[in-house]
Amino acid sequence: MLKNRSIPFGYCVINGKYALNIHESEAVQKIFSDYIGGKSLKTIAVEMQIPYNANKTTWNKNMVSRVLENIKYIGENGYPQIVTGEEFEQAAQIRTERTTYRKPALQINPQSIKTVMVTKYEPTEEIQRITNDINRLLDSGTSDKENIEALIIKCAQLKYAAINEVKQQ
Numbered sequence: 262m263l264k265n266r267s268i269p270f271g272y273c274v275i276n277g278k279y280a281l282n283i284h285e286s287e288a289v290q291k292i293f294s295d296y297i298g299g300k301s302l303k304t305i306a307v308e309m310q311i312p313y314n315a316n317k318t319t320w321n322k323n324m325v326s327r328v329l330e331n332i333k334y335i336g337e338n339g340y341p342q343i344v345t346g347e348e349f350e351q352a353a354q355i356r357t358e359r360t361t362y363r364k365p366a367l368q369i370n371p372q373s374i375k376t377v378m379v380t381k382y383e384p385t386e387e388i389q390r391i392t393n394d395i396n397r398l399l400d401s402g403t404s405d406k407e408n409i410e411a412l413i414i415k416c417a418q419l420k421y422a423a424i425n426e427v428k429q430q
Contacts, residue, residue: 279340289343292328391416
């Protein structure tokens with residue numbers, strides 16, 4: 262014999278078969294209609310007047326959510342139907358929409374758009390030649406540190422001079 266707590270809210274067992282608990286099944290219908298009507302899980306939980314079970318007289322949003330997710334309410338697995346398949350699917354769609362994170366749309370004020378200066382760099386032949394010389398000296402393992410430093414500084418100066426500013430909006 263089934264224990265009472267293993268029977269979903271809204272049902273009872275009569276003569277070994279699942280049957281509707283009138284007051285609870287009306288509460289299940291109200292949960293679905295309120296949720297489809299736009300109420301939150303928390304609001305529905307606060308408004309519930311009938312105890313969830315003997316041990317839990319007050320509802321919370323998780324209990325309401327479990328009711329909305331229980332496919333037995335559309336008449337599955339030998340349980341009598343409490344809500345229509347359409348109501349169940351509609352509630353499931355609303356649950357999906359409410360639980361899916363959507364990044365807020367970026368609000369752009371046209372007056373706040375500023376001109377941005379973007380740099381464009383195109384190396385000259387001399388920059389490429391000096392870069393190759395620096396790499397060759399570093400790879401050769403020579404200890405001509407002063408010559409390498411001078412080439413790096415000269416290359417940096419040429420690169421800086423080659424930067425072109427381009428306006429973009």
